[in-house]
Amino acid sequence: MTTSDTLEALAKAGIPAPEKPLLTVEKLTRVYGKRIGCADVSFDLWPGEVLAIVGESGSGKTTLLNCISSRLTPTCGTVHYRMRDGASADIYKMSEAERRYLMRTDWGFVHQNPIDGLRMTVSAGANVGERLMAVGNRHYGNIRGAAIEWLARVEIEEDRVDDQPRTFSGGMRQRLQIARNLVTEPRLVFMDEPTGGLDVSVQARLLDLLRGLVSDLGLAVIVVTHDLAVARLLSDRMIVMKEGRVIEAGLTDRVLDDPRAPYTQLLVSSILQV
């Protein structure tokens, strides 16, 4: 019997197929000349799971995120992704076109600075609609309708749909960037310091929105943040990095409430309690 026959038999018997990781990262390393970006990082990410990568500035978080999301070629190591058909694919063995298609459809990437993830001189609606067109949607009415619906989900009023994001506040731009990423219903979203440049009250609103979207859509997320409070609010699991290496990993509340590694204890004890 083949694997798919077995799974079918299980399904008929009402037994759910055993879940498999969505993403498997093995020994991922990136060096810049003699300098280490990230070294020897391995982990699995499961469907619907939110993983935070934390550490101080320069610890290799962005390097790691970019290597996983195929935006930066690793020096060595592998990244396997489970495609919608259930097959596991080595993302660095795909063709450039396949990889680009994956990034446009099944993946999202939310940059710290919305300018890096938006087109500032086209309308908000077009910023969202563009991603739909990229996956082959051609019906203007449907695209506009979906754009308006997604703007509403990120709390942007319908009357702003024709405005360009350069007229938006920082928080609104970030919400627009999130809508642009989620409109294609990705299964995995990468975020690099998504609340980084925002005022605290704007941050709280964005975090609340993200929490809701992540749980409603069952998204898997890898979020890079230097802010342990953001990790606590958003993530199930976390990885603590220092000098490019993983210092400690585990359930988010356990790493924060019962940190083991000297470096993690230092980080946690440095947070201002409010």
Added chain:
Amino acid sequence: MNTLLVASEVKKTFVMHMRGGVELPVVANVSFSLKGGACAVLGGPSGVGKSSILKMLYGNYGCDGGQILVRHHGRHVDVASASPRLVLEIRRDTIGYVSQFLRAVPRVSALDVAAEPLLIRGVEREAAREQARGLFTELNLPEKLWSLPPATFSGGEQQRVNIARGFITDHPILLLDEPTASLDAANREVVIGLIASKKAEGAALLGIFHDTDVRNAVADHVIDVSAFAAGKAAA
């Protein structure tokens, strides 16, 4: 009665790297079991390690030794060595926890804080909120607070939100860390009633109660944590 949890030889020592690596042994050889339909109470003076034991059972603190076997989805799993993913699944379906203090999430209403454990299980939002409303009413939480985030609530109000959150599901095991500490007599009675109904439903409860009246009203047996004090075990 059926045994739902067995802790054996559980050990906890904190190593304080910020203070030169000094070791703080808290408990060792923690062994007990919890049965369905009964409420056990952790006893012993402040600082003896009662909350740490609850946190290890919930997977919030790591264990430095021993096993915590739990009946989860019809099989036995060890919380002490479970993967993060399994711990989250155990929390969703098997072990509930009323922490001593509510951890407030900005912008989330008291109603949604209490409803969340049901939402995680896939219960429809309105149905989950309806159950939360029922518990809030029972716990005499003023209705004008329901739609507000609990961050600005008084200690007693926050505690009632936390209790509603813990009691809203039908987890077979429920851990309670001083749930009545800042409640008035009337609301303490409500909590005693809630605990009695959980027992009647067959849940296994383990609690820490400062108040002797509450303890006497709910406890089926007392586990003396001083007996597990790490210093004692070493001697």
